[in-house]
Amino acid sequence: MPIKIGVNLTRPNQIPIFKEMLSEGVIDYIEILVDNFLTCDPTSIRETFGDCEINLHIMQSRFLERDSYELELIAIQLRNFIKIVCPKYISDHVASFSLNKMVTPLISEVDYSFASQIIEKALAWQMMLGEKLLLENFPSQFAGGDDQIKFFQRICSSPNLGLLFDISNAEIADLNGCIRKEAWLSELKDVAHFHVGGFSKGETSDLFIDSHDRKLASSTIEFIRQVMIATHVKNPSLTVEFDHNISYDDWKYDLSQVRLSRSLYE
Amino acid sequence: MNKENFLLSTESLQQGTRQFDLAHLAARSVWHAIFDDLGDLEQTLGTKSTLVIKDFRAWCLDNIKSLDWKRHAIFYNWFINSKYSSIPVSNFLPRTMVGIANAWANEHTFFPKQTHFVILHSNCQFVFGAKRSLDIRKLAKVIRLEGSDLSRLTTSGFSWACSTSWNFSEFNSL
Numbered sequence: 001m002p003i004k005i006g007v008n009l010t011r012p013n014q015i016p017i018f019k020e021m022l023s024e025g026v027i028d029y030i031e032i033l034v035d036n037f038l039t040c041d042p043t044s045i046r047e048t049f050g051d052c053e054i055n056l057h058i059m060q061s062r063f064l065e066r067d068s069y070e071l072e073l074i075a076i077q078l079r080n081f082i083k084i085v086c087p088k089y090i091s092d093h094v095a096s097f098s099l100n101k102m103v104t105p106l107i108s109e110v111d112y113s114f115a116s117q118i119i120e121k122a123l124a125w126q127m128m129l130g131e132k133l134l135l136e137n138f139p140s141q142f143a144g145g146d147d148q149i150k151f152f153q154r155i156c157s158s159p160n161l162g163l164l165f166d167i168s169n170a171e172i173a174d175l176n177g178c179i180r181k182e183a184w185l186s187e188l189k190d191v192a193h194f195h196v197g198g199f200s201k202g203e204t205s206d207l208f209i210d211s212h213d214r215k216l217a218s219s220t221i222e223f224i225r226q227v228m229i230a231t232h233v234k235n236p237s238l239t240v241e242f243d244h245n246i247s248y249d250d251w252k253y254d255l256s257q258v259r260l261s262r263s264l265y266e
Numbered sequence: 267m268n269k270e271n272f273l274l275s276t277e278s279l280q281q282g283t284r285q286f287d288l289a290h291l292a293a294r295s296v297w298h299a300i301f302d303d304l305g306d307l308e309q310t311l312g313t314k315s316t317l318v319i320k321d322f323r324a325w326c327l328d329n330i331k332s333l334d335w336k337r338h339a340i341f342y343n344w345f346i347n348s349k350y351s352s353i354p355v356s357n358f359l360p361r362t363m364v365g366i367a368n369a370w371a372n373e374h375t376f377f378p379k380q381t382h383f384v385i386l387h388s389n390c391q392f393v394f395g396a397k398r399s400l401d402i403r404k405l406a407k408v409i410r411l412e413g414s415d416l417s418r419l420t421t422s423g424f425s426w427a428c429s430t431s432w433n434f435s436e437f438n439s440l
Binding site for chain 2: 012013015032035036037038039040041042044045048060061062073074076077098099100101102103104105106108141142176202203204205206207209
């Protein structure tokens with residue numbers, strides 16, 4: 001099945017190169033990190049990108065932690081974005097952004113034993129947005145067994161929530177000894193939207209982290225192939241992410257590798 | 267210690283552990299979040315900058331200070347009362363105010379409907395403003411506002427306000 005390939009827009013100065021990639025057919029859509037553009041008039045997105053497919057990704061809604069008043073202020077802006085941009089998906093993160101009332105510099109994994117409370121908050125947030133909300137799997141760093149998969153099974157059982165499957169996050173969780181990446185494959189039948197990015201190793205330990213600062217590993221390209229066989233969705237989408245130390249040559253190389261390997265599973 | 271405390275402090279962590287690596291990534295993130303806008307201070311401190319951030323974070327943890335968009339103000343207020351306060355730093359206060367304005371301008375999940383911001387300090391003759399862009403193609407702007415009428419609105423320390431235009435009705439302390 002044809003797979004759509006996209007990139008993540010995080011800052012305005014990427015726009016010219018992304019428009020070039022669109023016109024050259026290197027990418028099929030843009031995923032916007034809405035956090036960085038929330039006060040923008042979304043009509044400027046359509047003016048910029050024409051009728052290109054635009055999808056929305058949220059990093060810092062902190063829907064598990066913010067009160068409903070603050071969330072509603074964010075939701076007002078997002079509903080306007082959704083109305084104008086008509087994304088194929090809108091996605092967010094299930095994570096902890098703070099500890100003891102202090103914002104943490106890095107996010108951490110939630111405790112899945114609180115799954116019911118987490119899902120309740122996710123549904124409340126989804127209702128504010130008015131669109132189905134996809135939630136991204138976490139690149140687990142400490143052993144947790146298959147708690148995350150069980151959590152996402154519950155997420156996917158709701159008609160209003162779904163999984164944005166981050167392929168490299170699953171690989172990282174495997175490398176960190178948390179969940180075998182193959183354990184996800186049976187959960188991906190109905191999953192339509194995916195992320196992937198480069199990762200790196202910790203400086204002194206055996207930790208792997210989703211640094212999004214380098215090319216995709218060859219093992220990741222192979223796992224993409226397995227994932228695309230696992231999903232039964234027509235026209236799935238795959239966003240290739242690059243956030244730090246961006247090399248557009250490396251990024252285009254990754255996009256070409258994904259497109260090349262696409263023929264192995266189409 | 268809670269397993270995630272290492273995200274707020276690098277104390278008592280053993281090299282070669284995952285917590286150690288994550289703690290140092292977190293520390294580096296805070297270092298950049300502060301010093302990317304305070305180049306003069308970073309140059310003045312040199313290699314001491316890492317120790318400064320370590321001491322600052324320890325103080326934040328003891329005093330439950332969250333480093334959100336107001337982090338430069340929190341850092342400034344701590345620094346001028348810390349053991350480092352005698353170190354002369356050029357443009358420290360104005361650069362701090364630019365850092366605060368930059369952070370507000372670019373972190374849109376805070377006050378997502380507001381587009382205009384102003385930051386004042388009782389010890390600074392300058393007033394800085396920020397304007398978020400309505401156009402996805404354009405960056406936010408941080409500017410120095412001419413005219414010191416606004417500075418008389420702050421009696422002590424930092425004051426800030428935000429709105430959808432350059433009319434500010436309510437000022438808050440930092």
